[in-house]
Amino acid sequence: MDVNSLTLLVDILDAGNLSEAARRLKMSRANVSYHLNQLERSVGLQLVRRTTRRVEPTEIGLQLYEHGRTIRNALLAARESVTTLGQSLQGRVRLSAPSGYGQLVMSDWLIAFKRLYPGIVLDVMFENRVEDLMRDEIDIAVRVMSEPPQNLVARDMGPVRYVACASAEFARTHGLPATLDDLPAAPLITAAVIGKQLRLAAYLRDERHEVLLEPTIISENFLFLRQAVLAGLGVGLVPDYVVQDDLKRGAVLSALDAWRLSIFGTHMYMLYMPNRHHTRAAATFIDFVLEQARGSGRGGAN
Structure with a gap:
């Protein structure tokens, strides 16, 4: 041998x-x-x-x-x-990130990282699939889930908070849902898993409720879902980062704020294979992104 x-x-x-x-x-x-x-x-x-x-x-x-x-x-x-002795940091990092979080939150981080380390090649895929995260020689995957897989290293990047929201115009014309029971009757805009009944988990202190939903607009593209909400087509059930700027400027209003809502999971995790050799480029990238997540107020414990 x-x-x-x-x-x-x-x-x-x-x-x-x-x-x-x-x-x-x-x-x-x-x-x-x-x-x-x-x-x-x-x-x-x-x-x-x-x-x-x-x-x-x-x-x-x-x-x-x-x-x-x-x-x-x-x-x-x-x-x-x-x-690499005596050279600037070089290498390649292949990242898989969710479409919404990747484009709306991580894009600025990725650009800042590339400016700091121009010699590192960033190979970024925006996708939402959760099966076989380490296929195609992916170095790092970022995903929303409640419990990360036991066979992967999971670094907590912070909680994911869903909001029920609608455009100010929709709210004036149709009103906002006042209770969880109002949601099934509303025209809902959200993401869903193909072939599975959409279930919204809602938490209020020690209470947990589950609501079955039938959206009228479904997409994995959260930028499109945001556009549909802004167009007044219904009530969105999306992560807060999708509409946070719209909420601040009053273009979108939220409902059911006392509840903690969840569809796909409660936390964002950075995932990678245990014991896989991390190049200096990958290790630097991991530390940088986790620091950005902590600085944004989202990052959790390591």
């Missing part, structure tokens, strides 16, 4: 299947499979269980994976220290 064999095992398990590992390593699938078989023969034990879609580590495979990851991270850190 050698270092290359151990790091190959790490690459295979990180990729999830042999075909993806081959793509990332720029090798043929047959070559990857051959080297994996050679490693298993040298150990004398099965290290991974193969299915048609995925590979899963056996108990001994998982132990070797942890050793291999530690060795690979140390090698990467040493290589980076040598190659």
